[in-house]
Amino acid sequence: MNLLAPRRQLARAREAVERVTDPELPMLTLADLGVLRGVDVVGDSHVVVDITPTYSGCPAMAAMRDDLVRELTGAGFDRVEVRVSLHPAWTTDWITPAGRAALAAAGISPPGPAPSTHGPIPLTLLPTARQVRCPRCDSSATELVSEFGSTSCKAHYRCTSCLEPFDHVKEI
Amino acid sequence: MDSHIHLSAEDEHDSAYTGLLVNDAHWAFGTDFEDPLAGVDTSIPEGTDAPTLAAYALMLGDDSLVMSHRISEWTSNAPDLEDDIALSNIALDLLGQARLLLARAAKADASVVPALPEGSPAPPEDALAYFREAHEFRNVRLAEVVNGDFAEATVRVLLFSVWRLAVFERLRTSRDHVLSAVAAKGVKELAYHRDYAARWFVTLAQGTEESRSRLLAALESLWPLWPELFDTHPVEAAAAGAGVGVDPADVREDAEAVLDQVLTAADVTRPGKPRRSGVLGRTGRDGMHGEALSRLLAEMQSVARAHPRGLW
Numbered sequence: 001m002n003l004l005a006p007r008r009q010l011a012r013a014r015e016a017v018e019r020v021t022d023p024e025l026p027m028l029t030l031a032d033l034g035v036l037r038g039v040d041v042v043g044d045s046h047v048v049v050d051i052t053p054t055y056s057g058c059p060a061m062a063a064m065r066d067d068l069v070r071e072l073t074g075a076g077f078d079r080v081e082v083r084v085s086l087h088p089a090w091t092t093d094w095i096t097p098a099g100r101a102a103l104a105a106a107g108i109s110p111p112g113p114a115p116s117t118h119g120p121i122p123l124t125l126l127p128t129a130r131q132v133r134c135p136r137c138d139s140s141a142t143e144l145v146s147e148f149g150s151t152s153c154k155a156h157y158r159c160t161s162c163l164e165p166f167d168h169v170k171e172i
Numbered sequence: 173m174d175s176h177i178h179l180s181a182e183d184e185h186d187s188a189y190t191g192l193l194v195n196d197a198h199w200a201f202g203t204d205f206e207d208p209l210a211g212v213d214t215s216i217p218e219g220t221d222a223p224t225l226a227a228y229a230l231m232l233g234d235d236s237l238v239m240s241h242r243i244s245e246w247t248s249n250a251p252d253l254e255d256d257i258a259l260s261n262i263a264l265d266l267l268g269q270a271r272l273l274l275a276r277a278a279k280a281d282a283s284v285v286p287a288l289p290e291g292s293p294a295p296p297e298d299a300l301a302y303f304r305e306a307h308e309f310r311n312v313r314l315a316e317v318v319n320g321d322f323a324e325a326t327v328r329v330l331l332f333s334v335w336r337l338a339v340f341e342r343l344r345t346s347r348d349h350v351l352s353a354v355a356a357k358g359v360k361e362l363a364y365h366r367d368y369a370a371r372w373f374v375t376l377a378q379g380t381e382e383s384r385s386r387l388l389a390a391l392e393s394l395w396p397l398w399p400e401l402f403d404t405h406p407v408e409a410a411a412a413g414a415g416v417g418v419d420p421a422d423v424r425e426d427a428e429a430v431l432d433q434v435l436t437a438a439d440v441t442r443p444g445k446p447r448r449s450g451v452l453g454r455t456g457r458d459g460m461h462g463e464a465l466s467r468l469l470a471e472m473q474s475v476a477r478a479h480p481r482g483l484w
């Protein structure tokens with residue numbers, strides 16, 4: 001067997017996986033969202049993909065799996081195994097710079113740095129203080145409507161300059 | 173049969189018909205992500221008794237599942253859209269945690285999984301959720317009591333998540349890789365749940381006379397179930413002793429301190445009501461539940477039980 005073949009197979013698998021986007025944030029690839037944890041070709045045409053959920057109950061996992069299977073099967077892999085990797089837990093810090101730019105371009109405010117989750121997590125009784133700019137008019141005059149938005153990973157904000165509501169990917 | 177719909181390669185990705193042309197029938201009452209723990213190290217930590225680990229995971233999983241179901245009953249019923257979405261999100265996070273914890277219990281000791289009707293494709297975690305009787309559930313009773321008004325939901329989520337977050341903060345160092353991973357992820361979610369409820373607690377307490385009186389009534393009604401959260405069941409003691417679990421008695425001080433912060437900010441004093449007793453000393457962790465759980469399970473389980481081979 002050609003020694004370069006496994007490497008070519010891996011490149012082909014990566015290329016196929018690179019086409020898969022998040023079902024709820026379709027402007028982001030799984031890699032940009034940081035949920036893609038690994039791609040490995042283990043046999044002649046057997047590929048293993050590791051993904052991690054954003055939130056424990058993320059209903060998008062099954063759709064991601066189906067999309068990965070479809071792209072990889074389409075790229076000629078006979079056996080596609082999608083595994084869920086729980087550890088380490090996903091953090092918004094894994095969203096790539098390209099992913100953040102894509103979110104902002106789509107009118108979704110990207111997350112700031114994730115808070116430390118070592119030790120006890122202090123109670124915060126005031127609305128989470130964030131420097132959130134309106135993704136439409138770039139005003140910093142924004143207010144939090146709810147920490148829970150249209151999907152598990154987003155908070156709901158409102159711009160008090162242009163009055164438009166918008167989503168903010170919350171830091172975890 | 174050959175399809176008469178022909179799609180070019182480019183069209184295929186965007187076509188709504190694509191999914192209809194393949195046989196993707198799956199178990200009708202779950203997410204069908206074959207094994208939620210695939211790729212996770214599920215070996216039993218050395219020196220740990222597998223049935224103890226399974227029983228412990230089942231307790232935590234049942235708390236999450238029953239609490240999730242109760243909170244999900246708020247969907248489309250909350251006072252406004254934002255809180256409807258918030259409560260639905262909280263229920264979803266808890267359901268996700270429940271799935272992993274029940275799957276962990278099944279993986280550690282397959283004998284905890286009830287036998288399914290022949291041909292049922294239900295995965296083990298769904299078998300545990302849908303095919304057990306009320307007395308087999310090990311959740312704390314705070315999770316199961318019937319919903320009241322929005323103030324009641326606020327107090328329930330606050331008490332549950334203050335306690336649960338304190339437990340999960342410690343469970344992050346569990347020697348069991350699944351429990352530590354579930355906890356590490358769960359603390360981030362529970363911190364949002366706790367702070368959401370804590371803010372509403374203060375808001376309602378400092379709001380109108382009506383909102384304050386409803387909040388105090390809710391606190392009064394749920395308060396007798398708070399001490400049960402810190403009882404140590406022998407399974408929890410054994411799991412803590414083996415370094416895989418947390419003895420809830422150990423988190424009492426941390427949890428009470430956080431709760432006191434909220435009560436102080438809200439200018440509310442601790443109710444004096446005594447704890448709700450068990451039946452001959454048996455409480456939720458022993459499988460002793462109120463009628464509320466039976467009704468909850470009847471609603472949650474009946475469709476899956478009527479169609480144990482259900483595919484769609």
